[in-house]
Amino acid sequence: MALIDILHLFHSFYRYDESGSVSGTKAALKDVTLSIEAGSFVAVLGHNGSGKSTLAKHINALFLPSKGDVKVNGRNTRDAGEVLLIRRDAGMVFQNPDNQMIANVVEEEVAFGPENIGVPTEEIWERVGDALERVGMTAYRMHSPDRLSGGQKQRVAIAGVVAMKPQCIILDEPTAMLDPMGRREVLRTLHELNEKEKITILLITHHMDETIDADRVIVMDDGEVVLDDVPSVVFSHVEELRNRGLDVPVATQLAYELRQKGLDLPEGILSEEEFVEAYLKLCAEH
Amino acid sequence: MIEFRNVDYIYEPETPYEMHAVKNVSFTIEAGEFVALLGHTGSGKSTLIEHFNGLLKPSSGSVLFHGTDIFSKEVSMKEIRSKIGIVFQYPEHQLFESTVLRDVCFGPKNMGLSEAEQKERAKAALTSVGLDESYYEMSPFELSGGEKRRAAIAGVLAMEPEALILDEPSAGLDPRGRDEILGLIRKLWQERGLTVVLVSHSMDEAARYAQRVIVMHEGVKKFDGPTREVFTHAQELTEIGLGVPSTVRIFSMLRARGEAFPEGIDELSVEGAAQALLTHVLHKEGGHV
Numbered sequence: 146m147a148l149i150d151i152l153h154l155f156h157s158f159y160r161y162d163e164s165g166s167v168s169g170t171k172a173a174l175k176d177v178t179l180s181i182e183a184g185s186f187v188a189v190l191g192h193n194g195s196g197k198s199t200l201a202k203h204i205n206a207l208f209l210p211s212k213g214d215v216k217v218n219g220r221n222t223r224d225a226g227e228v229l230l231i232r233r234d235a236g237m238v239f240q241n242p243d244n245q246m247i248a249n250v251v252e253e254e255v256a257f258g259p260e261n262i263g264v265p266t267e268e269i270w271e272r273v274g275d276a277l278e279r280v281g282m283t284a285y286r287m288h289s290p291d292r293l294s295g296g297q298k299q300r301v302a303i304a305g306v307v308a309m310k311p312q313c314i315i316l317d318e319p320t321a322m323l324d325p326m327g328r329r330e331v332l333r334t335l336h337e338l339n340e341k342e343k344i345t346i347l348l349i350t351h352h353m354d355e356t357i358d359a360d361r362v363i364v365m366d367d368g369e370v371v372l373d374d375v376p377s378v379v380f381s382h383v384e385e386l387r388n389r390g391l392d393v394p395v396a397t398q399l400a401y402e403l404r405q406k407g408l409d410l411p412e413g414i415l416s417e418e419e420f421v422e423a424y425l426k427l428c429a430e431h
Numbered sequence: 432m433i434e435f436r437n438v439d440y441i442y443e444p445e446t447p448y449e450m451h452a453v454k455n456v457s458f459t460i461e462a463g464e465f466v467a468l469l470g471h472t473g474s475g476k477s478t479l480i481e482h483f484n485g486l487l488k489p490s491s492g493s494v495l496f497h498g499t500d501i502f503s504k505e506v507s508m509k510e511i512r513s514k515i516g517i518v519f520q521y522p523e524h525q526l527f528e529s530t531v532l533r534d535v536c537f538g539p540k541n542m543g544l545s546e547a548e549q550k551e552r553a554k555a556a557l558t559s560v561g562l563d564e565s566y567y568e569m570s571p572f573e574l575s576g577g578e579k580r581r582a583a584i585a586g587v588l589a590m591e592p593e594a595l596i597l598d599e600p601s602a603g604l605d606p607r608g609r610d611e612i613l614g615l616i617r618k619l620w621q622e623r624g625l626t627v628v629l630v631s632h633s634m635d636e637a638a639r640y641a642q643r644v645i646v647m648h649e650g651v652k653k654f655d656g657p658t659r660e661v662f663t664h665a666q667e668l669t670e671i672g673l674g675v676p677s678t679v680r681i682f683s684m685l686r687a688r689g690e691a692f693p694e695g696i697d698e699l700s701v702e703g704a705a706q707a708l709l710t711h712v713l714h715k716e717g718g719h720v
Contacts, residue, residue: 192605193576240603249549321603324472324632325671326672351605395677395701400486402705408712417677421684424708428690431654 147180148218148313148345149204149235154178155212156199156368171198175368176213183312186339186346187377188356191365192390199348200365201317204347218312233262236306240318242298246290251282251301254290258309262352269308276308277301279342280334291427296327297356307338307396314338328355351379353392357415364389377413395421432462433483433515433594436687437492442476443562444490452478454650455492460628462593466618467637467658468630470647471672476630477649479505483596483628484515484535513542515572516592522583526571531582532561534571556589557582560615560625577608581615594626595619601636601687613640614713632716638662638676646673678704 157275159167160414174196181187191197201207203215206222219233220227236258239245248254255273264272277283282322285293290301292387297304299319304316316335320328326369330354336346348355356362364372366389373378380393387393393401400414400423413421440453452636460466470476481487482494485501485508493500501511521527528534535553544552556568560581566574580600585605587595597616601609617640620627631637637658639702646654648671654661662668665675665683670690674680682698692711697703 192607325674326471357489390605392606396681399681399700399705399708401676402701403709406705406709408709417681417684420681421688424685424712425688425690428712428715 148183149179149181149347150216151177151179151200151203151213152216153213154210154215156196156208157211173368174203176366177370179363179370179373181313181345181347183244183345183423184343185360186336186341186360187196187348187363188359189347189349189363189365190351190353190356190379190391192351195289195365196252196368197365199318199368201237201315201347201349204235204313204315206231209239217255229262233309234311235313235315236309238302238306238314238316239318240297240321242302243291244320245302245305246298249289250286251290251293252277253285254301255304255308258305262309262310268336269351272308273304275375276304279307279338280304281330294327295323296330297325299331303331303334303338307342307344311344313347315347315349320350320355321346328352332358348414351391353386354394364391377415380415381412394411432497433460434495434498435479435482435492436495438482438494439491440482440487441474441490442640451491453482454652456647456650456652457492458645458652458655460594462626463620464643465617465641466629466643466645467634467641468628468645468647469634469637469673471632472483473645474650475650476647476649477598478595480517480598480628480630483594484512484517486517496577506717507667509542510634513538514585514592516594517592517594517595518542518584518597520602522586522600523571523576523600526579526583526586529570530568531557531571531574532567534582535589536587538586541717542590552589552591553585556585559619560585560586577604577611580608580612584612584615592625594628596628596630598630599632600629601631616640632664632673634668635676635678638679646671648673649663653663662699664686673714682707 147303152178154174157170157172160169162168200207207229209223215222222231246254252273255276256269259272260270277286278302282300282304290298320331335346337427339346359374360374362376363370364379372382380397383393394415394419396414400410400420404410409425414423435456436670438453438456442450468476482489488502493540496511496564499506526534528679531551535556536549537551539549544631546638562581598611619625641658654664662675662679663698665679676699678701686711692707696707
């Protein structure tokens with residue numbers, strides 16, 4: 146069984162007029178069906194307003210379907226009695242680290258989650274130490290969160306979720322406000338959690354370069370899933386991605402331009418290294 | 432037009448929190464230049480931009496505007512701040528008025544202009560960022576992220592500045608929003624002859640838009656020169672954690688593997704790189720025939 150099952154999910158936002166009656170609706174998700182396997186690293190790519198954040202909030206039961214179902218570990222988000230368990234299994238990290246920090250000390254920040262789900266005190270401290278180690282922030286245990294860099298803050302936020310021992314972490318544009326170094330730190334942490342702890346990662350982003358190492362890339366546009374495959378296949382749709390307001394990796398774009406000009410470069414090039422190898426091979430053949 | 436002379440800035444000097452953020456930085460920016468100011472978080476670039484219009488006073492050294500020290504007695508700081516407009520990071524957080532038009536009027540109002548002049552300038556500024564009449568009476572909070580940012584830029588343009596300093600104007604926007612904002616800035620630069628300083632940590636952005644690049648690292652000016660020239664320092668830029676644009680990296684990898692490319696090829700844009708790589712392969716083919 147898949148860890149997350151999304152079946153014919155629809156979500157509508159309502160607009161209200163001054164008297165409080167519905168004056169319009171906007172369909173943010175239109176018939177989305179997906180299943181996410183346990184242990185996978187899945188990236189969801191789309192521009193602002195594509196529905197990707199709405200989708201994320203459904204998996205954590207922050208939103209409930211207008212129509213259709215979302216199941217995490219077989220538990221339906223419509224079932225109010227299961228919501229706490231769903232949030233324990235599928236933890237969420239948001240875009241702005243400053244909006245998520247509530248404690249004065251890093252270790253208290255990380256303890257907040259497990260404390261809320263009723264973990265015994267002693268075990269909480271054990272989990273906090275463990276979670277901080279997994280995100281590489283042990284040295285900052287007694288520091289104040291507001292003296293940390295953006296990347297460090299996001300790693301603390303991730304540790305707060307890890308301390309709840311989730312099966313899945315959903316991250317809604319966690320790097321949008323970070324500099325390149327902070328971005329790399331967060332990405333490295335996520336890949337480590339995925340590889341070593343087998344935590345399923347669902348990374349929502351509009352930075353295509355963060356998705357090339359994912360197992361699977363889902364592209365959303367206008368509330369629908371428009372592409373869903375391994376990165377090399379998704380990024381071979383250069384024209385389509387551009388038309389949908391997304392970037393492709395520079396190496397992929399370069400290979401595409403050269404193919405258009407008649408050079409025999411393979412599809413599916415994602416990294417600069419792959420491009421260089423393919424190009425040198427072509428040079429040698431000539 | 433703007434000159435930094437041996438500017439030093441120390442936060443909270445002679446306390447345990449003392450931090451030497453900017454160290455002996457000098458440069459001159461000429462009218463009409465498009466300069467990218469690059470550096471990662473903590474490099475001193477944000478401290479530096481607060482010096483452009485006197486929000487911070489150098490601990491030592493001076494900042495000159497058209498040859499006059501901006502802190503000298505005969506200079507009106509109010510005038511400096513309308514001539515050198517700074518658009519801070521996430522400028523949409525500073526929108527506060529009840530309508531878009533009133534928000535954009537705020538700058539001209541502070542300059543003491545009449546209501547008619549305020550409106551005239553605000554409307555012109557909104558037009559130049561692509562927000563038409565239908566936006567005038569909207570609440571700033573009804574706008575999309577990209578629109579809010581354009582409204583905030585209009586707020587600075589309404590003061591009719593000679594120079595526009597923008598601190599990471601594309602932060603947090605998706606690719607479409609980013610291209611829109613940067614395209615708009617380029618248009619303002621081209622059509623109005625505005626001097627632009629773009630603070631960024633994206634090498635690709637700098638490569639695409641700027642004529643000149645200044646690189647800050649640990650409070651020191653590390654590089655300053657034409658964009659193409661600065662990016663030839665691939666190794667040093669990588670060592671300080673900034674890197675170079677993807678296309679430049681591809682060329683340096685190919686050179687390391689023994690491929691030779693002529694001087695003067697365009698390594699900064701994908702189109703230019705593709706052309707050079709195509710010519711290179713075809714040339715080989717020709718050589719063998």
